[in-house]
Amino acid sequence: MTLLEVRDLSVTYQGGAAAVRGVDLTLEAGQKLGIAGESGCGKSTLALALLRLLPAGTRVTGRILLDGEDVLGMRWGRLRAVRWAGASIVFQGAMHSLNPVHRVGDQIAEPVLLHGRATPAAARKRAGELLEQVGLPAARASAFPHELSGGQRQRVMIAMALACEPGLVVADEPTTALDVMIQAQILRLIEQLVTDQHLGLIMISHDLAVLADTCDRLAVMYAGRVVEQGPARAVHEDARHPYAKALSAAFPRIGDPASRFAPAGLPGDPPDPSALPTGCAFHARCPVALPVCAADDQPLRQAGPDRSAACVHVEGVPDADAGGLPSESARSTP
CATH class of the missing domain: 3.40.50.300 (P-loop containing nucleotide triphosphate hydrolases)
Incomplete structure (x- = not known):
C-alpha cells in the first residue's frame, strides 16, 4: 500500500x-x-x-x-x-529539540494528550512504556534532558515520534x-x-x-x-x-x-x-x-x-x- x-x-x-x-x-x-x-x-x-x-x-x-x-x-x-x-519527525540534535525545563516523560506524553489518546495518568504510563520500547528504563521519564547522554536523548526523540x-x-x-x-x-x-x-x-x-x-x-x-x-x-x-x-x-x-x-x-x-x-x-x-x-x-x-x-x-x-x-x-x- x-x-x-x-x-x-x-x-x-x-x-x-x-x-x-x-x-x-x-x-x-x-x-x-x-x-x-x-x-x-x-x-x-x-x-x-x-x-x-x-x-x-x-x-x-x-x-x-x-x-x-x-x-x-x-x-x-x-x-x-x-x-x-x-506522521512524525525525529529532528537532528536532540538536545536542541527537547525542552530543557521539562522532564522527558512529560514531553513524550504531551502529543498523546494533545491528540486525546489517553488521560494524564495513562499518558504518563504510555511514556514509560515507550522509553522501555526504545531501550531505556521507564524510571528515566523523570529525568531532564541534560541528565541524559546524547544517545539516550536520541532514544527519547524516537519515543516521542512513536507516541x-x-x-x-x-x-x-x-x-x-x-x-x-x-x-x-x-x-x-x-x-x-x-x-x-x-x-x-x-x-x-x-x-x-x-x-x-x-x-x-x-x-x-x-x-x-x-x-x-x-x-x-x-x-x-x-x-x-x-x-x-x-x-x-x-x-x-x-x-x-x-x-x-x-x-x-x-x-x-x-x-x-x-x-x-x-x-x-x-x-x-x-x-x-x-x-x-x-x-x-x-x-x-x-x-x-x-x-x-x-x-x-x-x-x-x-x-x-x-x-x-x-x-x-x-x-x-x-
Missing part, C-alpha cells in the same frame, strides 16, 4: 532560494527510504515540507499525498491532527554527533521498530554507507533535485550519477586498503540555491561533464531495473560527443 507520494515538489524560500526543485518520491508502508546528499542539498527542507513545518513566506508547490490526502491542501485543524498521529503510533516517521540525521557504537545501536533500533510496527521510514543522512545498510531504497539529492534513486545497495555500490559516485567513494571501505589510505573527495561545494547555474547544477564539479551539461538540465532517466539517474552518461542516452570533454584517462595523458 502506498503511504506517501511526493509529486513535483518545489520549495522556494523568501529571497528566491530554490531549496527543493521538482522532487518525486514514493514510499510504501513498511518501506525504508534513505535520502542522501551534502549539507545544502535540500534534504532537511524536504523533510520539513512533508508536514508543512517551513517558515512563513516559503513558497511550496506540488503535491504531498499522505495516505492519499494532500498535506498541502489540509486545513490547519486537520494538519494538527495528522502531525504526530499520521501516537504514526504510519510515517521521518528521521532527519538521527545519529548526528553520536559515536559509532551508539550510532549503530540507534540505527538497529530504528530498523527493528519499523519492522515490528510496519512503519514507513524516511531517513536523511549525508552518509551513503549508513543508508545503504539501513534502507531499502535510496534517493540522492543535489542542489534541491533528486539526481539518482533506486535500491539502496545498488546505488551505493554501483552509482550511475557522478555525484552519487563521489559520495560513495568519499567513505573508506572496510577491507580495501586503497580507499582507506587514499579516500576520494570532491572539490568545491553545492551551488547557492538562490543563484543556481544554468544546465545541470553539478556540471561545475563533475569530472565527466560535457558541454551539453552546462546548457541543459538532465531529467531522471532509467538507469537499470527500478533505477533512475539524471545524467547524460546514463546507458542508453545518446552520447553528446560533439565537443565533449576528454575522459579522465585522456586528460592525464601527456
Whole structure:
C-alpha cells in the first residue's frame, strides 16, 4: 500500500532560494527510504515540507499525498491532527529539540494528550512504556534532558515520534554527533521498530554507507533535485550519477586498503540555491561533464531495473560527443 507520494515538489524560500526543485518520491508502508546528499542539498527542507513545518513566506508547490490526502491542501485543524498521529519527525540534535525545563516523560506524553489518546495518568504510563520500547528504563521519564547522554536523548526523540503510533516517521540525521557504537545501536533500533510496527521510514543522512545498510531504497539529492534513486545497495555500490559516485567513494571501505589510505573527495561545494547555474547544477564539479551539461538540465532517466539517474552518461542516452570533454584517462595523458 502506498503511504506517501511526493509529486513535483518545489520549495522556494523568501529571497528566491530554490531549496527543493521538482522532487518525486514514493514510499510504501513498511518501506525504508534513505535520502542522501551534502549539507545544502535540500534534504532537511524536504523533510520539513512533508508536514508543512517551513517558515512563513516559503513558497511550496506540488503535491504531498499522505495516505492519499494532500498535506498541502489540509486545513490547519486537520494538519494538527495528522502531525504526530499520521506522521512524525525525529529532528537532528536532540538536545536542541527537547525542552530543557521539562522532564522527558512529560514531553513524550504531551502529543498523546494533545491528540486525546489517553488521560494524564495513562499518558504518563504510555511514556514509560515507550522509553522501555526504545531501550531505556521507564524510571528515566523523570529525568531532564541534560541528565541524559546524547544517545539516550536520541532514544527519547524516537519515543516521542512513536507516541501516537504514526504510519510515517521521518528521521532527519538521527545519529548526528553520536559515536559509532551508539550510532549503530540507534540505527538497529530504528530498523527493528519499523519492522515490528510496519512503519514507513524516511531517513536523511549525508552518509551513503549508513543508508545503504539501513534502507531499502535510496534517493540522492543535489542542489534541491533528486539526481539518482533506486535500491539502496545498488546505488551505493554501483552509482550511475557522478555525484552519487563521489559520495560513495568519499567513505573508506572496510577491507580495501586503497580507499582507506587514499579516500576520494570532491572539490568545491553545492551551488547557492538562490543563484543556481544554468544546465545541470553539478556540471561545475563533475569530472565527466560535457558541454551539453552546462546548457541543459538532465531529467531522471532509467538507469537499470527500478533505477533512475539524471545524467547524460546514463546507458542508453545518446552520447553528446560533439565537443565533449576528454575522459579522465585522456586528460592525464601527456
